[in-house]
Amino acid sequence: xxxxxxxxxxxxxxxxxxxxxxxxxxxxxxxxxxxxxxxxxxxxxxxxxxxxxxxxxxxxxxxxxxxxxxxxxxxxxxxxxxxxxxxxxxxxxxxxxxxxxxxxxxxxxxxxxxxxxxxxxxxxxxxxxxxxxxxxxxxxxxxxxxxxxxxxxxxxxxxxxxxxxxxxxxxxxxxxxxxxxxxxxxxxxxxxxxxxxxxxxxxxxxxxxxxxxxxxxxxxxxxxxxxxxxxxxxxxxxxxxxxxxxxxxxxxxxxxxxxxxxxxxxxxxxxxxxxxxxxxxxxxxxxxxxxxxxxxxxxxxxxxxxxxxxxxxxxxxxxxxxxxxxxxxxxxxxxxxxxxxxxxxxxxxxxxxxxxxxxxxxx
Numbered sequence: 001x002x003x004x005x006x007x008x009x010x011x012x013x014x015x016x017x018x019x020x021x022x023x024x025x026x027x028x029x030x031x032x033x034x035x036x037x038x039x040x041x042x043x044x045x046x047x048x049x050x051x052x053x054x055x056x057x058x059x060x061x062x063x064x065x066x067x068x069x070x071x072x073x074x075x076x077x078x079x080x081x082x083x084x085x086x087x088x089x090x091x092x093x094x095x096x097x098x099x100x101x102x103x104x105x106x107x108x109x110x111x112x113x114x115x116x117x118x119x120x121x122x123x124x125x126x127x128x129x130x131x132x133x134x135x136x137x138x139x140x141x142x143x144x145x146x147x148x149x150x151x152x153x154x155x156x157x158x159x160x161x162x163x164x165x166x167x168x169x170x171x172x173x174x175x176x177x178x179x180x181x182x183x184x185x186x187x188x189x190x191x192x193x194x195x196x197x198x199x200x201x202x203x204x205x206x207x208x209x210x211x212x213x214x215x216x217x218x219x220x221x222x223x224x225x226x227x228x229x230x231x232x233x234x235x236x237x238x239x240x241x242x243x244x245x246x247x248x249x250x251x252x253x254x255x256x257x258x259x260x261x262x263x264x265x266x267x268x269x270x271x272x273x274x275x276x277x278x279x280x281x282x283x284x285x286x287x288x289x290x291x292x293x294x295x296x297x298x299x300x301x302x303x304x305x306x307x308x309x310x311x312x313x314x315x316x317x318x319x320x321x322x323x324x325x326x327x328x329x330x331x332x333x334x335x336x337x338x339x340x341x342x343x344x345x346x347x348x349x350x351x352x353x354x355x356x357x358x359x360x361x362x363x
Contacts, residue, residue, distance in 0.1 A: 095332065097123075100137065100234060100265065100296060101323040101343050101354040110321035111350050112136065119352075120344040123329050132326025140175035141236060141319060142193060142229045144222040144264075148241035149182040149210035151271055160240065160271070163308035165201040167238075171316045172197060179225065183218040184210025185247040193229065212247035215239070215284060216255040219291065223255075223262035234322075235264040237297075238315065243270045243284035256291045260338065261359050266297040267315050269308070296355035325354075333360045 099121065103111040116133040147164060151157050172178060177193040180203040191203035218239065226235040237259070248255075259266055268288050292299050298318075300311045325343065333339045336359065343354040 095328045096132070096326050097329055097341070097358060098132070098263070099325040099327075099341065099343055099354050101325060101352050102296070102298075102318050102321070103323060103345055103350050103352050106349055110318055112321050114323070114345070114350075118346050119323070119325060120346065121325055121327055122342045122344070123327075123339055124333070126330070128327040128329060130325055130327055132324065134324040136320070137234070137322050137324035139232060139234045139324065141171070141173075141177070141234050142226055143171065143176070143178040143236045143238060144181060144226055145178060145204070146181040146183060146187075146218050146222050146237060146239045146241075147204065147207055148213055148215075148218075148239075148271075149184045149207050150213050150244075151240070151242060159305045160308060161205050161207065163305070163312060164204045164240065166309065167312035167316070168200045168204065169197050170312065171319070177229070180204055180207075181218065181222060182207045182210070183214050185212030185214055186210075187214060187218050187221045189225070193225075213241065213244050213284075214248040215241055215243065215245045215288065216248035216250045216252060219255040219266070220250050220258045223258040223264050226264050227262040234319075235262055236319065237264050237266045238269070239266065239288075240269045240271065241288075242272065243282075243288055245284040245287070252287050252291075256294060257338075257359075259291055259295050260355075260357055263355075263358065264295060265355075266292045266295040267300070268292045268297065269300045269302065269311055271305070272301060294356050296353055298353065329360075335360055335362050 101119070103114060105111045113135060115135075116130055119130060119133075121128045121130055145164060145168070147160075151160060168178060172195050174195075177195055178200055179189060179193040180191040180200055182188050182190055190207065191200050194200065218241075219237065222237045222239075223235075226237070229235065268291075270285055270288070289299055298315075300314075302308055302311060329339070338357050338359055340357050341355065343352050345352045
């Protein structure tokens with residue numbers, strides 16, 4: 001039996017251990033792979049490895065080295081479609097011309113359910129393309145009810161107040177607002193715009209007697225009050241007067257322009273103390289007819305106060321059956337100028353009433 005000396009045995013064991021260690025290193029290291037594809041060695045757990053930074057996931061950018069300049073992130077731009085939408089909304093407010101049209105048959109009854117093809121719109125004689133059409137507009141109402149307090153000299157003023165109070169309850173629908181004004185030598189707002197029917201009726205019934213008649217001032221201030229009521233609402237002035245203009249500080253032209261600027265419809269009810277035209281001053285009536293026609297409203301001349309209920313019914317029915325026509329003017333007129341418009345209905349059995357002019361906005 002051959003025995004191996006202890007020294008030779010130790011050398012052999014050491015040699016074999018070196019071979020095994022070299023094989024392990026060669027199996028883990030792949031010199032033919034790029035660094036990011038090399039297998040990671042199993043490092044022993046230690047305090048230094050526990051405190052080592054966690055590797056950044058491949059989907060995120062690596063942290064910049066110390067001392068490098070990091071550019072300030074630029075916020076992403078909004079998608080172009082959003083910008084276009086905003087520009088489109090602005091364009092609608094600036095350019096779109098809205099026309100409220102009342103179409104009546106041969107018996108002066110509202111004619112509902114006409115198609116858009118039945119209408120033509122002209123601006124300065126040039127036909128326009130109708131872009132918006134509602135056969136029965138649902139736009140809410142803002143109404144300025146303006147009552148001539150000099151009518152208090154009339155023995156029937158109590159009936160007139162009751163007719164107006166009845167109209168308030170009849171005309172107001174959800175979303176509508178009404179304000180009560182009295183005018184003599186001054187114009188006084190007795191109730192602000194609201195849908196509180198009892199409060200509005202109380203304001204009408206308590207109109208105090210006055211002297212003087214400031215019709216032009218009433219139209220001016222009523223139009224300005226409506227002008228500040230916001231967009232996408234219909235604006236209406238209902239004026240009850242004897243048409244005897246005496247004390248206005250403004251004049252006909254200024255009041256008419258203000259009514260046009262506000263896009264308000266004017267409905268005028270003239271209570272005539274003298275029925276014979278030769279026995280009264282009709283200059284105020286003719287002026288009111290001009291302003292009323294310009295806005296697209298209507299005039300009424302009741303022979304008795306008892307007809308007021310019927311007139312208020314007509315106004316209410318007309319406001320509920322109006323057509324809304326909208327167009328982008330081509331060509332567009334210069335800024336802050338008045339443009340003449342005309343609405344036609346392609347049928348001989350109907351006639352249409354709409355405003356005759358409007359004021360262009362800023363460019």
